[in-house]
Amino acid sequence: MKTIMTGVLAGAALALTISAASAQAQRSTLDQVKARGVLNCGSNTGLAGFGVPDAQGNWSGLDVDYCRAIAAAIFDDPSKVKFIPLTAQARFTALQSGEVDVLVRNSTWTMTRDTTLGIAFMATNYYDGQGFMVKKSLGVTSALKLEGAQVCTQQGTTTELNLADFFRKNNLKYTPVTFATADETRSAYEAGRCDAFTTDASGLYSERLKLSRPDDHIVLPEVISKEPLGSAVRANGDSQWANIVKWTHYAMLNAEELGVTRANLAQSLQSTNPEIRRLLGVESKLGEGIGLTNDWAARIIRHVGNYSESFERNVGAGSPLKISRGVNALWSNGGLQYAPPIR
């Protein structure tokens, strides 16, 4: 019911606010955020490691840190973010209608979404791939042995499409069982409704922690798709806002590459390395060029930290998920995370 209502409400809200949006269009997104005094960030309803509120309502996660970094760059205050939890179904409509300024909600960057929804993807903050989880007692060790399986998945996701592709490609039969939210999907899987549970690998590790006996379940080795999870904004030609969102991620990556951390920020500001001096705005006016202050990146590092710090704290060694950097390592360490230079 909740999801239908969000669908209907989102549709109605879209129709109404789109007409209201004409008045706002003259003002840039940055001006609107500044006037509001808070960044509206579209977030997951609860995915451990990426975006999840604790009992006190404090949000944490890799995606959450991204939004906090944007707020830090604008306001010098990472708490000036309002996290708006969105289901997979409501997320793009919420961005289109202007309910959120930026969507960082483990959303896969695809051509359809990038070109037909009126939204534009900015930067990939986590490279993921889809996997399967099964009960150990099933005795299945490979996704290719899932012939005839019933597979639980969340509806309206790329996961659902990759699932169909995978079984079609390998000429295997299966039955999909789809639910509106991750919680409903997991609980149906746990109740034995399905043989396998499929979502992005990061999501599998996160959902496995919520099972009553995580050790009874294994994640199969196959990764069946590319899932670049990234940030998205409205494709309304507001290039200033697009630059802020894009370069926030790149600043965090460049900081990691240059070894600038929260702990050594004070020393780094005294550094003689011209690259560090440009990043931190000691020797550049790049921040003003995107409507921010020149110390925008220094603010991000001070309040949130570099990409590595955020990664380890939320999904890596410092978290219950213990996901290794893998393809999310810096390009210089053999990974895919590569930021254009700040100069």
Place this chain on the structure above:
Amino acid sequence: MQGAPVTRKGSPWYDPKIRGYVYQALLIGAVVYIGYAMISNVSQNLARQRIPFGLDFWDTQAGFDINQALFPYTARSSYGDAFWVGLLNTLLVAAFGIIFATILGFLVGIARLSKNWIVAKAAMVYVEVIRNLPLLLQLLFWYKAVLEPLPRPRDSIAIPGGALLNNRGLYVPEPVFGAGAGLIGAAFLLAVFGSIAFYVWAKQQQAATGRIYPIGWVSLGALIGLPALAYVVTGGAISFNYPAMGGLNVRGGITVYPEFIALLLGLTTYTAGFIAEVVRAGILAVSKGQWEAADSLGLPYSRTLSNVVIPQALRVIIPPLTSNYLNLTKNSSLAVVIGYPDLAQVFLGTVLNQTGRAIEIVGITMAVYLTISLLTSAFMNYYNQRMALVER
């Protein structure tokens, strides 16, 4: 013009008829203008936000599978096909739900008026509990109640007749029609028409002579006996594809998914609670004199009920019954919480999210539910008119 009688009609503005037309024209103009303004405003702004608008997505390949489809559907089918799959699934659960809820509702409604204290109180408790709990909660309960106690596929419960039951659903044997199966179908049709003819004849006989024929038994005998006879004559033209365990799951047969069973149970029991009250109210609305008259003629209780009271009660029952049917159909959209692929789940959920066409899809879905409701309403109004008291 001189000399002609002058008919003073006064200003046309004071003619109530003309004024009525003017007001109606203004109202229609306003409605049309508001509609036009809304559509043009939305489409302009959508274009400015670079969101495409239109139904061109309808023929695009959907790319996702749906477990329960009443016609062949694969990931290669279009979004339009997905819409029809969802709509048929909605109609399927609504049709079964209406039939079962009506039967259960009538039984409980009559039971509430029973002279047997325990039966009456049990019916009352049923109605009060069911009516006063949110349907969403009941659906989740039924889904858990269906899933939890049932075994894994490997330990399926074998039901006599070749069906299997486990937590992936109920697997029933699928009939496979061989040569000569047409004869069995013909025998069945013959039995149906024969039963109808016998019913009409028996009613005429009853009206003319007062003799009562056992319509139910004769019809039942014909409906089972004739096809069975044809089956023997053709030497077993219909064979069955029995479900059996194979690999991870049961293979073969027709699958009835747990989501469908849970949704049907939830909708049936919930709506039956309301129908029971409607039926009770209808029966109580029949004047006491009718019961007494039937009693004095020596009619037994069951015959009084079926031939005297219920036909009169129906006039009171049908209008509120209609709104319960409409509610059941609309409530079937709660299927999303338990993953039954109805119109709301497939179209308003998956298709909307894969295409991003929120306005078009929400609009179509509303139009479809409205159409289903109006058609149901129209049929029930027609039936109500036929049942209404004919004043003589």
